[in-house]
Amino acid sequence: MNTNISWEAPSNIAIVKYWGKRAQQLPINPSFSFTLNNCKTKTSIQWEQRSGQDHLDFEFFYDGQRKPRFEYKLKTFFNHVEALYPAFKSVYLNIDSINSFPHSAGIASSASAMAALALCMMSIENDINGVVMQQDEFLNKASYLARLGSGSACRSVYPLAAAWGYSKTLAGSSDDYAVPLANQLHEEFKTIQDYIFIVSRAEKKVSSSAGHQLMENHPYRDARIQQAHENFNLLLPVLKTGDWTTFIKICETEALSLHGLMMSSNPSYILLEPESIHIINELKLFQQESKLPITFTIDAGPNIHVLFPLRIREEVDAWIQNCLSKYWEEEQIIFDGLQS
Numbered sequence: 396m397n398t399n400i401s402w403e404a405p406s407n408i409a410i411v412k413y414w415g416k417r418a419q420q421l422p423i424n425p426s427f428s429f430t431l432n433n434c435k436t437k438t439s440i441q442w443e444q445r446s447g448q449d450h451l452d453f454e455f456f457y458d459g460q461r462k463p464r465f466e467y468k469l470k471t472f473f474n475h476v477e478a479l480y481p482a483f484k485s486v487y488l489n490i491d492s493i494n495s496f497p498h499s500a501g502i503a504s505s506a507s508a509m510a511a512l513a514l515c516m517m518s519i520e521n522d523i524n525g526v527v528m529q530q531d532e533f534l535n536k537a538s539y540l541a542r543l544g545s546g547s548a549c550r551s552v553y554p555l556a557a558a559w560g561y562s563k564t565l566a567g568s569s570d571d572y573a574v575p576l577a578n579q580l581h582e583e584f585k586t587i588q589d590y591i592f593i594v595s596r597a598e599k600k601v602s603s604s605a606g607h608q609l610m611e612n613h614p615y616r617d618a619r620i621q622q623a624h625e626n627f628n629l630l631l632p633v634l635k636t637g638d639w640t641t642f643i644k645i646c647e648t649e650a651l652s653l654h655g656l657m658m659s660s661n662p663s664y665i666l667l668e669p670e671s672i673h674i675i676n677e678l679k680l681f682q683q684e685s686k687l688p689i690t691f692t693i694d695a696g697p698n699i700h701v702l703f704p705l706r707i708r709e710e711v712d713a714w715i716q717n718c719l720s721k722y723w724e725e726e727q728i729i730f731d732g733l734q735s
């Protein structure tokens with residue numbers, strides 16, 4: 396084998412959600428996410444150039460075990476890579492990935508996995524061509540590649556926070572790649588905690604890809620695009636001022652709208668479980684009674700992400716022990732937050 400390249404990339408949690416796409420994983424609306432710290436994928440690739448080979452060849456292993464099911468999914472991604480970087484046609488990759496979070500935790504791993512893989516691919520590309528890119532350019536290209544693998548993965552390339560999708564209110568924003576927003580964050584959001592309540596460990600009933608597709612002829616498509624733009628525009632100044640009241644409104648409207656869109660698709664479907672609603676109801680009670688800056692969001696699944704600044708952790712821990720002790724005891728919470 397020629398060389399060994401290794402990268403880690405975290406998962407991310409969207410506040411303004413990407414939901415619905417055009418060809419080549421281009422989003423129909425701008426999105427924003429925080430990049431997490433503990434839920435990560437580490438990918439190592441041993442690679443070599445092989446003479447006489449006219450298509451990129453690879454094998455994929457998860458923690459040392461060959462996974463043909465993933466190889467099938469990755470084939471499409473590598474077709475994009477080859478089209479962009481023809482030098483990869485003569486390359487063989489031996490890929491080994493591992494997640495820091497349990498495989499069956501119901502946490503989407505595609506964002507961290509595709510971001511880590513895209514970063515590896517850019518390192519290999521630089522090695523093949525003997526170039527050393529500036530970090531900005533390197534991450535920008537990795538974000539572009541990650542997007543081709545899994546839309547939201549393009550945001551995971553950047554620490555702390557990133558936006559993806561063109562918005563006229565954010566200079567430099569693009570549908571093609573994410574842009575870093577770490578330097579736009581108020582201290583309140585730099586210490587944001589994400590307690591992920593694992594409601595179900597089962598594989599999703601309807602995949603995100605199918606969900607994105609259902610937005611094509613969705614009766615609320617235009618209204619959704621407008622709503623996402625409005626929330627995105629509202630969020631940008633909030634990130635700088637640390638205004639929790641508006642942040643909470645945006646966060647919860649986005650989370651529930653995402654699931655509302657699923658429920659109003661054709662065919663319609665529900666990913667939330669009774670336990671998801673139970674946690675949200677308890678959280679809303681706690682939020683209203685305590686007046687503390689705490690909120691929730693939800694990905695395309697039943698798990699609930701509880702968000703709050705580090706400074707109120709003791710109060711939040713006490714609330715969980717009092718009102719949601721089932722989760723506390725059964726260790727069904729993944730404790731995450733931003734990179735400190």
Ligand code: PMV
Pocket residue numbers: 408409411412413414426503505506545546547548603604607653694695
């Ligand atoms: O990147 P995908 O295709 O897994 O879609 C992600 C969709 C959401 O997680 C629901 C929203 C988002 O912006 O991350």
